[in-house]
Amino acid sequence: MTLFFEPRSALEAVSILAEHSAAAKVVAGGTDLVVGVGSGKLEPPEVLVSVARVEDLRGVELGEEMVALGAAVTFGEILFSDTLRRVLPALPAVAGRIAGPQIRNMATIGGNIGNASPGGDMLNPLLALGASVELVHLERGELAAREVALADLFTGPGETVLEPGELIFRVLVPLPKEGWCFAHEKFGRRPAMECAALAVGVGAVVEEGGVLRDVRVVLSGLAPTPLLGTRAQAALEGRAATEDVLLQASAAARAEVRPIDDVRGSAELRRELTGVLLGRAAARLAAGEGEPREQVWPALSHGGRCCGRSSAQPDGASAGAGHDRSFGSDAVPIRLTVNGRQVSAEVAPMTPLVELLRDGLGLLGTKLGCGEGECGSCTVLLDGVTINSCLQLAAACHGREVLTIEGLAEGGALDPVQEAFVAHG
Numbered sequence: 001m002t003l004f005f006e007p008r009s010a011l012e013a014v015s016i017l018a019e020h021s022a023a024a025k026v027v028a029g030g031t032d033l034v035v036g037v038g039s040g041k042l043e044p045p046e047v048l049v050s051v052a053r054v055e056d057l058r059g060v061e062l063g064e065e066m067v068a069l070g071a072a073v074t075f076g077e078i079l080f081s082d083t084l085r086r087v088l089p090a091l092p093a094v095a096g097r098i099a100g101p102q103i104r105n106m107a108t109i110g111g112n113i114g115n116a117s118p119g120g121d122m123l124n125p126l127l128a129l130g131a132s133v134e135l136v137h138l139e140r141g142e143l144a145a146r147e148v149a150l151a152d153l154f155t156g157p158g159e160t161v162l163e164p165g166e167l168i169f170r171v172l173v174p175l176p177k178e179g180w181c182f183a184h185e186k187f188g189r190r191p192a193m194e195c196a197a198l199a200v201g202v203g204a205v206v207e208e209g210g211v212l213r214d215v216r217v218v219l220s221g222l223a224p225t226p227l228l229g230t231r232a233q234a235a236l237e238g239r240a241a242t243e244d245v246l247l248q249a250s251a252a253a254r255a256e257v258r259p260i261d262d263v264r265g266s267a268e269l270r271r272e273l274t275g276v277l278l279g280r281a282a283a284r285l286a287a288g289e290g291e292p293r294e295q296v297w298p299a300l301s302h303g304g305r306c307c308g309r310s311s312a313q314p315d316g317a318s319a320g321a322g323h324d325r326s327f328g329s330d331a332v333p334i335r336l337t338v339n340g341r342q343v344s345a346e347v348a349p350m351t352p353l354v355e356l357l358r359d360g361l362g363l364l365g366t367k368l369g370c371g372e373g374e375c376g377s378c379t380v381l382l383d384g385v386t387i388n389s390c391l392q393l394a395a396a397c398h399g400r401e402v403l404t405i406e407g408l409a410e411g412g413a414l415d416p417v418q419e420a421f422v423a424h425g
Contacts, residue, residue, distance in 0.1 A: 004332050004349035004395050005049045010056035010136055011143055013049060014167050018138040020047040021164040027393070028052045028072045029106035032115050034391045035372050037350055048349050050396045057110065057169065060084060065175055068134075071110025071168040075122070076385065079104060087175060090125040090182035090203070090290075097121070097184070102388040103373050110168040113150070116158050117195075119221030124201035125182055126150055127226055128216040129173050135162060136169040145169065154225035177214060179205045181290035183281035186220075187273050189264065197264035198222050200229075200253070200277040202236075202285055210240045210286035217278065222257035222270060231256045232278055241286035249282060250275030334398040338363070339407030347394040354378045354389040357404060365405040380404050 003020075007013040017024050025045035027033050029052065036042035051057055057072035060083050067088055069078070078084055078095040085092050098104060098121045112122045113133060131150045136143050150171075153160050162168070186199035198221040204212040215236045217229030231252035239245045259270035284290065335344050338361060345360055357363045357380070366389055367377035373388040380389045381403040389402075408415035414422070 001046075002044050002349045003047045005047070006396065006398070007049065007051065007054060010054055010167065010169060011138075013051050013054055014136055014138045014143065014165065016047070016049055017165045017167060023047050024049050026051055026114070026167060028057075028108040028111050029074065029103075029391070030393050030396075031103055031107045031373060031388075031391045032111065034350070034352060034393065038352075038371055044350050050393065051167070052108075052396055062087065067173045067175065069109055069171045069173065071113075071170060072108050073110075074106065074108050075099075075104040075112075076101065078109065088129070088173060090129070090184070091122070091173075093182075094121055094125050094184050097186070099373070100376065102376060102379055102386045103391070105382075105385045105387050106391060109171055113153070113171065114160065114162070114168050116154050116156075116160050116225075118157055118223060118225055119196050119199060120226070121186070121196065121199065121220075123150070123226045124184055124199055124218045124220050125203070126171065126173065127218045127228060128182060128201050128203040129176060130216075131171055131173045133168055134170040134172060135166045137163070137166045147172070151228060156224045176203070177205055179207075180214065181206060181285060183284045183290050185277035185281045187265075187277065195264065196221055198259070198270050198273060198277070200274060200281055202278065202281040204236070204282075204285055206285055206288065211238065212236050212241060212282070212286065213238060217253065219253065219257055219274060219278075222259045222274060224258075227257065229253050229256060229278070236282055241282050246279040246282055250279045253278040332395040334395060336397050336399065337401045339402070339404060345394075349393070349395050351394045352390050353380070353382075353392040353394045353397060353402070356394040357389060357402070363404050363406055 005016050007016060024047040025033065026049045037044050052072055054072060057070040059070045060073060060081050061068045062083050075095040075098050079092045081092065095104065109122060112120050127150055132147050133150060133153060134145050134147050136145045148161060155161060180203060182201060182203040184199065184201045186196040188196045201218040203216040205214050207213055215233045217232040219227040219229045232249045235249035235252045236245065254271050254275045257271060257274050259267040261267050331346055332349055333346050335342065343361065345356060347356055354366055354368050357366045366380055368390060369375035369377035371390050373391045378388055378390040379386055382392065383400050405418060408418055
Protein backbone atom coordinates (compact mmCIF):
# COMPACT_ATOMS: atom_id res chain seq x y z
CA MET A 1 0.00 0.00 0.00
CA THR A 2 1.26 3.48 -0.88
CA LEU A 3 0.59 6.29 1.56
CA PHE A 4 0.20 9.72 -0.04
CA PHE A 5 1.09 12.96 1.75
CA GLU A 6 0.86 16.54 0.50
CA PRO A 7 2.30 18.81 3.21
CA ARG A 8 2.00 22.58 3.23
CA SER A 9 5.34 23.47 4.81
CA ALA A 10 8.89 22.22 5.01
CA LEU A 11 8.40 21.48 8.71
CA GLU A 12 5.43 19.25 7.93
CA ALA A 13 7.40 17.57 5.14
CA VAL A 14 10.41 16.70 7.31
CA SER A 15 8.08 15.55 10.11
CA ILE A 16 6.61 13.02 7.67
CA LEU A 17 10.09 12.02 6.52
CA ALA A 18 11.24 11.57 10.11
CA GLU A 19 8.30 9.27 10.81
CA HIS A 20 8.70 7.11 7.69
CA SER A 21 12.48 7.40 7.16
CA ALA A 22 13.87 5.44 4.20
CA ALA A 23 10.40 4.23 3.12
CA ALA A 24 9.47 7.78 2.05
CA LYS A 25 10.01 9.09 -1.47
CA VAL A 26 9.89 12.85 -2.05
CA VAL A 27 8.55 14.14 -5.37
CA ALA A 28 7.83 17.57 -6.77
CA GLY A 29 7.35 17.20 -10.52
CA GLY A 30 7.69 13.43 -10.35
CA THR A 31 8.95 13.21 -13.93
CA ASP A 32 11.59 10.57 -13.10
CA LEU A 33 9.56 8.59 -10.58
CA VAL A 34 6.47 8.18 -12.76
CA VAL A 35 8.55 6.96 -15.71
CA GLY A 36 10.52 4.58 -13.49
CA VAL A 37 7.44 3.04 -11.89
CA GLY A 38 5.57 2.90 -15.19
CA SER A 39 8.44 1.06 -16.89
CA GLY A 40 8.85 -1.38 -14.03
CA LYS A 41 12.39 -0.20 -13.24
CA LEU A 42 11.23 1.15 -9.88
CA GLU A 43 8.84 -0.26 -7.31
CA PRO A 44 5.98 2.02 -6.20
CA PRO A 45 7.12 3.79 -3.03
CA GLU A 46 5.63 2.82 0.31
CA VAL A 47 5.25 6.50 1.21
CA LEU A 48 4.90 9.27 -1.38
CA VAL A 49 5.45 12.86 -0.21
CA SER A 50 4.48 15.50 -2.78
CA VAL A 51 6.22 18.82 -2.02
CA ALA A 52 5.35 20.67 -5.23
CA ARG A 53 3.17 23.18 -3.38
CA VAL A 54 5.23 23.63 -0.23
CA GLU A 55 5.63 27.41 -0.14
CA ASP A 56 8.93 27.16 1.76
CA LEU A 57 10.46 25.39 -1.25
CA ARG A 58 9.46 27.99 -3.82
CA GLY A 59 10.86 31.30 -4.93
CA VAL A 60 14.05 32.95 -6.15
CA GLU A 61 15.74 35.28 -3.65
CA LEU A 62 18.58 37.64 -4.62
CA GLY A 63 21.05 38.54 -1.89
CA GLU A 64 24.21 40.62 -1.88
CA GLU A 65 26.50 37.68 -2.54
CA MET A 66 24.30 34.82 -3.71
CA VAL A 67 20.97 33.70 -5.11
CA ALA A 68 18.82 31.20 -3.21
CA LEU A 69 16.49 29.01 -5.26
CA GLY A 70 13.81 26.96 -3.56
CA ALA A 71 14.15 23.25 -4.28
CA ALA A 72 10.69 23.14 -5.91
CA VAL A 73 11.47 25.89 -8.44
CA THR A 74 10.87 24.44 -11.90
CA PHE A 75 13.07 24.73 -14.96
CA GLY A 76 10.26 26.73 -16.54
CA GLU A 77 10.43 29.23 -13.68
CA ILE A 78 14.21 29.41 -14.02
CA LEU A 79 13.86 30.09 -17.74
CA PHE A 80 11.33 32.87 -17.14
CA SER A 81 12.94 34.45 -14.07
CA ASP A 82 13.96 38.05 -14.78
CA THR A 83 16.26 37.91 -11.76
CA LEU A 84 18.17 34.88 -13.00
CA ARG A 85 18.35 36.11 -16.57
CA ARG A 86 20.00 39.25 -15.21
CA VAL A 87 22.46 37.93 -12.61
CA LEU A 88 22.89 34.20 -13.41
CA PRO A 89 22.15 33.89 -17.14
CA ALA A 90 23.85 30.48 -17.32
CA LEU A 91 20.95 28.88 -15.42
CA PRO A 92 18.10 30.05 -17.72
CA ALA A 93 20.23 29.31 -20.78
CA VAL A 94 20.77 25.70 -19.75
CA ALA A 95 17.19 25.33 -18.48
CA GLY A 96 15.92 26.29 -21.92
CA ARG A 97 17.80 23.33 -23.44
CA ILE A 98 16.38 20.73 -21.06
CA ALA A 99 13.65 18.48 -22.52
CA GLY A 100 10.59 20.39 -23.79
CA PRO A 101 8.29 23.06 -22.33
CA GLN A 102 5.96 20.51 -20.74
CA ILE A 103 8.68 18.81 -18.70
CA ARG A 104 10.35 22.13 -17.88
CA ASN A 105 7.09 23.19 -16.22
CA MET A 106 7.15 20.08 -14.00
CA ALA A 107 10.79 19.16 -13.32
CA THR A 108 12.43 21.02 -10.44
CA ILE A 109 15.96 22.04 -9.60
CA GLY A 110 15.81 20.07 -6.35
CA GLY A 111 14.60 16.98 -8.17
CA ASN A 112 17.39 17.27 -10.73
CA ILE A 113 19.94 17.42 -7.93
CA GLY A 114 18.33 14.74 -5.77
CA ASN A 115 18.05 12.37 -8.72
CA ALA A 116 21.87 12.42 -8.80
CA SER A 117 22.17 11.48 -12.45
CA PRO A 118 25.79 11.64 -13.63
CA GLY A 119 24.50 13.55 -16.67
CA GLY A 120 22.03 15.95 -15.02
CA ASP A 121 21.91 19.05 -17.23
CA MET A 122 21.54 21.71 -14.55
CA LEU A 123 24.42 20.26 -12.53
CA ASN A 124 26.96 21.66 -15.01
CA PRO A 125 26.37 25.39 -14.45
CA LEU A 126 25.64 24.89 -10.74
CA LEU A 127 28.95 23.10 -10.17
CA ALA A 128 30.80 25.66 -12.28
CA LEU A 129 29.33 28.43 -10.13
CA GLY A 130 30.33 26.69 -6.89
CA ALA A 131 26.76 26.12 -5.70
CA SER A 132 25.80 24.38 -2.48
CA VAL A 133 22.57 22.88 -1.16
CA GLU A 134 20.85 23.50 2.15
CA LEU A 135 19.47 20.28 3.63
CA VAL A 136 16.87 20.32 6.40
CA HIS A 137 15.69 17.69 8.86
CA LEU A 138 13.60 17.49 12.02
CA GLU A 139 15.37 18.15 15.32
CA ARG A 140 13.42 18.57 18.58
CA GLY A 141 10.29 19.40 16.63
CA GLU A 142 11.96 22.19 14.63
CA LEU A 143 13.77 22.57 11.31
CA ALA A 144 17.51 22.03 11.50
CA ALA A 145 19.77 22.69 8.52
CA ARG A 146 23.19 21.87 7.17
CA GLU A 147 24.92 23.14 4.04
CA VAL A 148 26.75 20.82 1.65
CA ALA A 149 28.80 21.89 -1.36
CA LEU A 150 27.23 20.47 -4.49
CA ALA A 151 30.60 19.01 -5.46
CA ASP A 152 30.51 16.92 -2.25
CA LEU A 153 26.86 15.85 -2.49
CA PHE A 154 27.08 12.99 -4.99
CA THR A 155 28.51 9.58 -4.11
CA GLY A 156 27.45 7.57 -7.18
CA PRO A 157 24.70 7.23 -9.80
CA GLY A 158 21.45 8.03 -8.00
CA GLU A 159 23.25 8.30 -4.67
CA THR A 160 23.94 11.30 -2.43
CA VAL A 161 25.02 12.09 1.13
CA LEU A 162 21.42 12.87 2.13
CA GLU A 163 20.44 11.03 5.30
CA PRO A 164 17.01 9.41 5.74
CA GLY A 165 14.64 12.16 6.83
CA GLU A 166 16.57 14.97 5.11
CA LEU A 167 15.03 17.23 2.47
CA ILE A 168 16.71 19.45 -0.10
CA PHE A 169 15.48 22.89 0.98
CA ARG A 170 17.34 25.47 -1.10
CA VAL A 171 20.09 25.73 -3.70
CA LEU A 172 22.59 28.48 -2.89
CA VAL A 173 24.46 29.93 -5.87
CA PRO A 174 27.23 32.52 -5.35
CA LEU A 175 27.11 35.49 -7.67
CA PRO A 176 30.00 35.20 -10.15
CA LYS A 177 32.70 37.77 -10.73
CA GLU A 178 31.96 40.54 -13.17
CA GLY A 179 32.59 39.32 -16.70
CA TRP A 180 32.23 35.63 -15.82
CA CYS A 181 30.39 33.71 -18.52
CA PHE A 182 29.56 30.10 -19.25
CA ALA A 183 29.42 27.83 -22.29
CA HIS A 184 27.54 24.52 -22.24
CA GLU A 185 27.91 21.79 -24.83
CA LYS A 186 26.08 18.47 -24.74
CA PHE A 187 25.72 15.52 -27.08
CA GLY A 188 22.85 13.10 -27.60
CA ARG A 189 21.53 10.90 -30.35
CA ARG A 190 19.14 13.68 -31.31
CA PRO A 191 19.24 17.46 -30.68
CA ALA A 192 16.14 17.73 -28.46
CA MET A 193 14.09 15.70 -25.92
CA GLU A 194 17.07 13.48 -25.25
CA CYS A 195 19.09 12.60 -22.16
CA ALA A 196 22.61 13.66 -23.02
CA ALA A 197 25.25 11.01 -23.49
CA LEU A 198 27.71 13.56 -22.12
CA ALA A 199 27.96 17.28 -21.48
CA VAL A 200 30.80 19.73 -20.93
CA GLY A 201 30.55 23.11 -19.26
CA VAL A 202 33.26 25.78 -19.17
CA GLY A 203 32.99 28.97 -17.14
CA ALA A 204 35.56 31.78 -17.01
CA VAL A 205 36.22 35.48 -16.96
CA VAL A 206 37.36 36.43 -20.45
CA GLU A 207 40.08 39.07 -20.51
CA GLU A 208 41.56 41.01 -23.41
CA GLY A 209 42.95 38.78 -26.12
CA GLY A 210 40.71 35.89 -25.14
CA VAL A 211 42.70 35.06 -21.99
CA LEU A 212 40.64 32.90 -19.59
CA ARG A 213 40.73 33.49 -15.82
CA ASP A 214 38.96 31.75 -12.91
CA VAL A 215 38.27 28.78 -15.17
CA ARG A 216 35.83 26.09 -14.09
CA VAL A 217 35.32 22.94 -16.15
CA VAL A 218 32.52 20.47 -15.44
CA LEU A 219 32.22 17.08 -17.18
CA SER A 220 28.87 15.26 -16.96
CA GLY A 221 27.84 11.75 -17.99
CA LEU A 222 31.49 10.68 -18.00
CA ALA A 223 31.93 9.12 -14.55
CA PRO A 224 29.74 7.80 -11.72
CA THR A 225 29.25 11.43 -10.63
CA PRO A 226 29.67 14.79 -12.40
CA LEU A 227 33.36 15.73 -12.47
CA LEU A 228 35.20 18.98 -11.94
CA GLY A 229 37.75 18.86 -14.76
CA THR A 230 40.74 20.05 -12.76
CA ARG A 231 43.34 19.06 -15.37
CA ALA A 232 41.46 20.81 -18.15
CA GLN A 233 41.02 23.86 -15.91
CA ALA A 234 44.76 24.02 -15.31
CA ALA A 235 45.45 23.76 -19.04
CA LEU A 236 43.21 26.75 -19.75
CA GLU A 237 43.80 28.99 -16.72
CA GLY A 238 45.51 32.28 -17.57
CA ARG A 239 46.02 31.41 -21.21
CA ALA A 240 44.53 32.57 -24.47
CA ALA A 241 42.41 29.93 -26.17
CA THR A 242 44.76 29.31 -29.08
CA GLU A 243 44.58 26.11 -31.11
CA ASP A 244 47.53 24.60 -29.22
CA VAL A 245 46.04 25.48 -25.82
CA LEU A 246 42.66 24.01 -26.77
CA LEU A 247 44.35 20.80 -27.94
CA GLN A 248 46.19 20.52 -24.62
CA ALA A 249 43.01 21.17 -22.61
CA SER A 250 41.05 18.65 -24.69
CA ALA A 251 43.69 16.00 -24.11
CA ALA A 252 43.66 16.76 -20.38
CA ALA A 253 39.88 16.41 -20.27
CA ARG A 254 39.95 13.07 -22.10
CA ALA A 255 42.55 11.78 -19.64
CA GLU A 256 40.47 12.45 -16.53
CA VAL A 257 37.09 11.00 -17.56
CA ARG A 258 35.88 7.46 -16.83
CA PRO A 259 33.06 6.90 -19.34
CA ILE A 260 30.96 3.76 -19.64
CA ASP A 261 29.49 1.84 -22.57
CA ASP A 262 25.70 2.00 -22.74
CA VAL A 263 22.82 2.50 -25.18
CA ARG A 264 23.63 6.18 -25.58
CA GLY A 265 27.22 5.70 -26.69
CA SER A 266 30.42 3.76 -26.23
CA ALA A 267 33.16 4.73 -23.80
CA GLU A 268 35.48 5.42 -26.72
CA LEU A 269 32.95 7.77 -28.34
CA ARG A 270 32.32 9.59 -25.08
CA ARG A 271 36.04 10.06 -24.39
CA GLU A 272 36.69 11.46 -27.86
CA LEU A 273 33.67 13.76 -27.74
CA THR A 274 34.78 15.07 -24.34
CA GLY A 275 37.79 16.68 -25.98
CA VAL A 276 35.74 17.96 -28.90
CA LEU A 277 33.08 19.60 -26.73
CA LEU A 278 35.64 21.02 -24.30
CA GLY A 279 37.49 22.71 -27.13
CA ARG A 280 34.27 23.99 -28.63
CA ALA A 281 33.02 25.46 -25.34
CA ALA A 282 36.34 27.14 -24.50
CA ALA A 283 36.61 28.60 -28.01
CA ARG A 284 33.10 30.04 -27.73
CA LEU A 285 33.97 31.69 -24.44
CA ALA A 286 37.18 33.22 -25.77
CA ALA A 287 35.26 34.61 -28.74
CA GLY A 288 32.71 36.25 -26.45
CA GLU A 289 30.04 33.74 -27.37
CA GLY A 290 28.81 32.31 -24.07
CA GLU A 291 25.40 30.80 -23.64
CA PRO A 292 22.84 32.60 -25.83
CA ARG A 293 19.64 33.84 -24.27
CA GLU A 294 16.86 31.37 -24.88
CA GLN A 295 13.69 32.61 -26.52
CA VAL A 296 10.89 33.32 -24.05
CA TRP A 297 7.56 32.86 -25.77
CA PRO A 298 4.81 35.46 -25.30
CA ALA A 299 1.68 34.83 -23.26
CA LEU A 300 -1.03 32.79 -24.95
CA SER A 301 -4.34 34.44 -25.83
CA HIS A 302 -6.15 32.89 -22.85
CA GLY A 303 -3.54 34.23 -20.41
CA GLY A 304 -1.35 31.14 -19.96
CA ARG A 305 2.08 30.32 -21.26
CA CYS A 306 3.49 27.34 -23.09
CA CYS A 307 6.48 27.46 -20.76
CA GLY A 308 6.96 28.90 -17.31
CA ARG A 309 4.37 30.07 -14.85
CA SER A 310 1.14 31.86 -15.69
CA SER A 311 1.65 35.46 -16.79
CA ALA A 312 -0.42 36.54 -13.78
CA GLN A 313 2.06 35.01 -11.32
CA PRO A 314 5.41 36.58 -10.33
CA ASP A 315 8.64 34.64 -9.79
CA GLY A 316 8.10 31.94 -7.22
CA ALA A 317 4.30 32.24 -6.99
CA SER A 318 2.45 29.15 -5.89
CA ALA A 319 0.54 27.04 -8.38
CA GLY A 320 -2.38 26.91 -5.96
CA ALA A 321 -3.15 26.62 -2.29
CA GLY A 322 -1.39 23.80 -0.47
CA HIS A 323 -3.37 20.93 1.04
CA ASP A 324 -2.18 19.07 4.10
CA ARG A 325 -3.55 15.67 3.15
CA SER A 326 -2.63 12.04 3.70
CA PHE A 327 -4.32 8.94 2.35
CA GLY A 328 -3.86 5.23 1.81
CA SER A 329 -3.57 3.48 -1.52
CA ASP A 330 -6.43 3.71 -4.03
CA ALA A 331 -8.28 6.24 -1.91
CA VAL A 332 -7.01 9.77 -2.59
CA PRO A 333 -10.07 12.00 -3.04
CA ILE A 334 -9.49 15.01 -5.28
CA ARG A 335 -11.58 17.89 -6.57
CA LEU A 336 -10.41 19.82 -9.59
CA THR A 337 -11.74 21.93 -12.42
CA VAL A 338 -11.55 20.33 -15.87
CA ASN A 339 -12.51 22.50 -18.85
CA GLY A 340 -14.45 24.80 -16.54
CA ARG A 341 -16.39 21.99 -14.84
CA GLN A 342 -15.95 20.89 -11.22
CA VAL A 343 -14.93 17.23 -11.01
CA SER A 344 -14.56 14.91 -8.00
CA ALA A 345 -12.74 11.57 -8.13
CA GLU A 346 -10.75 9.05 -6.12
CA VAL A 347 -7.39 7.98 -7.48
CA ALA A 348 -4.48 5.80 -6.41
CA PRO A 349 -1.36 7.80 -5.48
CA MET A 350 0.58 6.77 -8.59
CA THR A 351 -2.28 7.32 -11.07
CA PRO A 352 -1.18 9.71 -13.84
CA LEU A 353 -3.50 12.56 -14.78
CA VAL A 354 -3.88 11.24 -18.34
CA GLU A 355 -5.52 8.09 -16.97
CA LEU A 356 -8.08 10.11 -15.02
CA LEU A 357 -8.84 12.30 -18.04
CA ARG A 358 -9.27 9.44 -20.49
CA ASP A 359 -10.64 6.56 -18.43
CA GLY A 360 -12.39 8.52 -15.70
CA LEU A 361 -13.78 11.48 -17.61
CA GLY A 362 -13.89 10.21 -21.19
CA LEU A 363 -11.77 13.08 -22.56
CA LEU A 364 -10.10 11.16 -25.35
CA GLY A 365 -8.52 14.17 -27.04
CA THR A 366 -5.65 13.79 -24.59
CA LYS A 367 -3.65 10.88 -26.03
CA LEU A 368 -1.32 8.45 -24.30
CA GLY A 369 1.68 7.98 -26.54
CA CYS A 370 5.19 7.33 -25.23
CA GLY A 371 4.31 7.50 -21.54
CA GLU A 372 7.70 9.13 -20.88
CA GLY A 373 7.04 12.81 -21.57
CA GLU A 374 8.72 12.86 -24.97
CA CYS A 375 6.00 12.79 -27.64
CA GLY A 376 3.70 15.51 -26.23
CA SER A 377 0.44 13.84 -27.26
CA CYS A 378 -0.77 13.93 -23.63
CA THR A 379 -0.26 17.71 -23.30
CA VAL A 380 -2.76 19.67 -21.21
CA LEU A 381 -2.68 23.01 -19.43
CA LEU A 382 -2.43 22.81 -15.65
CA ASP A 383 -3.03 26.15 -13.95
CA GLY A 384 -2.30 27.88 -17.25
CA VAL A 385 0.93 26.17 -18.32
CA THR A 386 1.60 23.15 -20.50
CA ILE A 387 2.52 19.83 -18.89
CA ASN A 388 2.74 16.16 -19.81
CA SER A 389 -0.32 14.60 -18.21
CA CYS A 390 1.30 11.15 -18.50
CA LEU A 391 3.86 12.28 -15.89
CA GLN A 392 1.62 14.39 -13.67
CA LEU A 393 0.25 12.63 -10.59
CA ALA A 394 -3.53 13.05 -10.50
CA ALA A 395 -3.45 12.99 -6.70
CA ALA A 396 -1.40 16.21 -6.74
CA CYS A 397 -4.03 18.03 -8.84
CA HIS A 398 -6.48 18.68 -6.00
CA GLY A 399 -7.82 22.23 -6.24
CA ARG A 400 -6.18 22.91 -9.60
CA GLU A 401 -7.47 23.75 -13.09
CA VAL A 402 -6.96 21.52 -16.11
CA LEU A 403 -7.64 22.49 -19.71
CA THR A 404 -7.68 19.78 -22.38
CA ILE A 405 -8.06 20.25 -26.11
CA GLU A 406 -11.83 19.67 -25.78
CA GLY A 407 -12.02 22.74 -23.55
CA LEU A 408 -10.66 25.11 -26.21
CA ALA A 409 -14.00 25.33 -28.05
CA GLU A 410 -16.18 28.34 -27.26
CA GLY A 411 -19.87 28.69 -28.04
CA GLY A 412 -19.85 25.56 -30.17
CA ALA A 413 -17.10 26.91 -32.44
CA LEU A 414 -13.80 25.07 -32.77
CA ASP A 415 -10.61 26.77 -31.66
CA PRO A 416 -7.95 27.24 -34.38
CA VAL A 417 -5.84 24.57 -32.64
CA GLN A 418 -8.73 22.11 -32.89
CA GLU A 419 -9.33 23.05 -36.53
CA ALA A 420 -5.66 22.38 -37.26
CA PHE A 421 -5.88 18.89 -35.78
CA VAL A 422 -8.99 18.18 -37.84
CA ALA A 423 -7.32 19.44 -41.00
CA HIS A 424 -3.99 17.68 -40.54
CA GLY A 425 -4.83 14.63 -38.45
